[in-house]
Amino acid sequence: MPQIELENITRTFQLGDTTVRALSSVSVAINAGEYVAIMGPSGSGKSTMLNLLGLLDQPNNGHYRLEGRDVTTLTSDELAAVRRTRIGFVFQSFHLIPRLTSAENVAMPLMLAGVPPEIRRQRVNAALEKVGLANRAGHRPDELSGGQRQRIAIARAIIMEPAMLLADEPTGNLDRHTGQEVTELLEALNAAGTTLIVVTHDPDMGFRAHRRLMMEDGVMSDSQEQA
């Protein structure tokens, strides 16, 4: 059974009096542990794709089965619970809460899940260790470099040990060298078993992935099927 299974997913937006098809009958299956890049020019629907995969958005038509469970019919609180436990997000602009320290930012998903503080502390330390920033636990985001901020964000994404990591242009705001480091960190996590789905328009990053989903005007073509 594939971990992610999209079946004829259609998502349309109403812009004034014209209807824009962001996704048009998209079907794809992704197995656990895969490393997938979603690529395409801006406006091609790749961000909509990621939002749907991350359960931040719902399709107008079609079915999305996550780990065998149809998630298109869930209530918003059920969706929140799935996001909390199964999905880790990494954003282009990091989205760290500026007034909280690194450790507190990383602990946010645990706090939302109601994990008691002492267990939280252990898991946060372990996650910070994993991204190599244990010595920055007490720093606030504005005291960290861009690469460090993204690594903190990754620590936050993996703290709940999710089934998949969804990364939206994770290196978009970083220079080439730090971008490389962040990519390697994400790939190391993937090598350890987490499904990694990256949205990028950087061809270099795209070609590192084991599988590419090319988006164009809401239609997807799969590198695996072409091969």
Added chain:
Amino acid sequence: MTPADTLGFAARTTTGSPLRSSLLVLAMSIGMAAVVVLTALGDGVRNYIIGQFVSLGTNLLIVTPGRNDTGGFQLGGLITPRDLTIEDAAALQHVAHVRCAAPVLTGYSEVAANGRLRETMIMGTTSGYLDIRHFSLSQGSFLPNEDWQRSRSVAVIGVTIADELFGKASPVGQTIRVGDNRLRVIGVLSPIGQGLGFKPDEQVIVPVATALAIFNTNSLLQILLETTDRETIETAKAGAEQIMRTRHGGELDVTLITQDAVLSAFDDILDTTTMVLVGIAAVSLMVAGILVMNVMLVSVTQRTAEIGLLKALGASNRDIINMFLTEATFLSFIGALTGLAIGYLGSWVIRMAWPAIPVYPSAWAVTSALAVALCSGLVFGVLPARRAAALDPVLALSGH
């Protein structure tokens, strides 16, 4: 999310934007302090005024010349009322249940001694006055119990006047001049403090006949009657009315006021005054509540991306609502506590400035103001919290 974590997160958020939070706390604390101080002031003034009346004794009947009738025009209103005389007072002494009577006549005059001159209040009365007013003496003795018609040249003086005219020297046995009369000081009153409309520590008490001579009049200001106890006031009043009617040619041209009637009239007025003050203060609390809503709405707009992030991290709508409600309530609570402190401080300052007025914040005002502050935080936090929870995560994450 556990309640403790929600509270911790809210506290962290408020300290994260100190200016915004402190302005909100300031607004709430001003409202709260206004309630505390204004109610304390209202209660204080009321207790002060009632205290003044109670110090006169609650079983007191006051006879004043003239008749104030509500209920229309009367022939009696046209004729000049007869004077209230010492003879009237003497007659009233024998009314059933009257324990003690004291004719009273007051006026202002120059008082001089040792080359020092003062303008002060002269009180003409008799020996019973000391008991009726619950005054006591620090030196010497009070007016002798003798024929009220006798205008003996003696005086009992208040402690302030004693200090001002004689300094540290004992005034007893000394001579003072009141108008053109030379009087011998026979006693000094103990300190009394505040009085209603005059300063009792500055008065000079002389025999009533002496006062009538000084002010060249035949009419008393009033006659004080003290009954044996509270229950007999009405009987005594009826008896006194009958005597006055007989003495004044069948016409009741005096007014008899009981202490209770005056007290309850004042009580009503002061109740209303306090309620008005509370109303004004409540408006400022309400304004503070609306300000909480306003600031929280701005906060939702400013933190759109953060709300989007929290949703992406798996916060439920209830979590988001709880976070914002807790923040609004937390700020209101801190504001209310600060306001409470300011209110108590303000009350203390008023007590220092006017020691006679017992300005103490009352428990009911403090608890209800706290409750109102908390509720306003909660009620006015609902709209912003709901708005935050209703945000679309995708749009919120992109900052829209």
